[in-house]
Amino acid sequence: MINMYNDLNKLEGTFRQLEQFKALETAIEAVKEDESAVALFSNFRKMQMTLQEKQATGEDLNEDELQYAQKTAQLAQQNEKINAMLIAEMALSSVIEEITNVLVKPVQALYDGIPEAE
Template identity: 65%
Template sequence: MINIYNEINALEATFRKTPEFQALKEAVTVVKEDEEAFNLFKNFRKIQMDLQQKQLAGEDLLEDELIYAQKTAQLAQQNEKITKMIEAEMQLSKLIEEVNRILVKPIQALYEEF
């Protein structure tokens, strides 16, 4: 019997060794070591999470909340360390998307006959 979890755990170990993961790991460390960048990113992330929770709960987003979120996002984007971290995350996301495409190929193949 095949234990898919053994295979996934092996893939996870390999994933950690990819250049994309290593680049993100280094970028996160750089942000964490800079107190200003770290606090700015934490605030940016908290605002994002709060707004997402409100949306999921079906609550309306207030205009002042959106303006504050936009200003915080602009400040975060102006920080070179945060920008590099986000770019590294985007590169890693591309790798994850590619892996996901490969994983769902067998499912897609099943439905190609329809």
């Protein structure tokens, strides 16, 4: 019997050694060491969660919420340490997307033989 979890655990170890992972780890540590960056990022994250919750429930955002969200995002992106962290996160997200594509590839191939309706 195949135990894919052994392979996944090995992949996790490899993943942690990636340059992109280490860059994100370093960037997060830099944010953690700066109290103002931590506070700013915490506000940014709370705002993101609130927006996601409202979108998930179909609630509209009022003008004040939109302005607050934009201002919070701008402040976070203007912080050098947070911005570096967000850039590192995007680079790692690209790797995760590649991994996901590889994992989904055999499932997608199963559907490839189904003809499209005319």
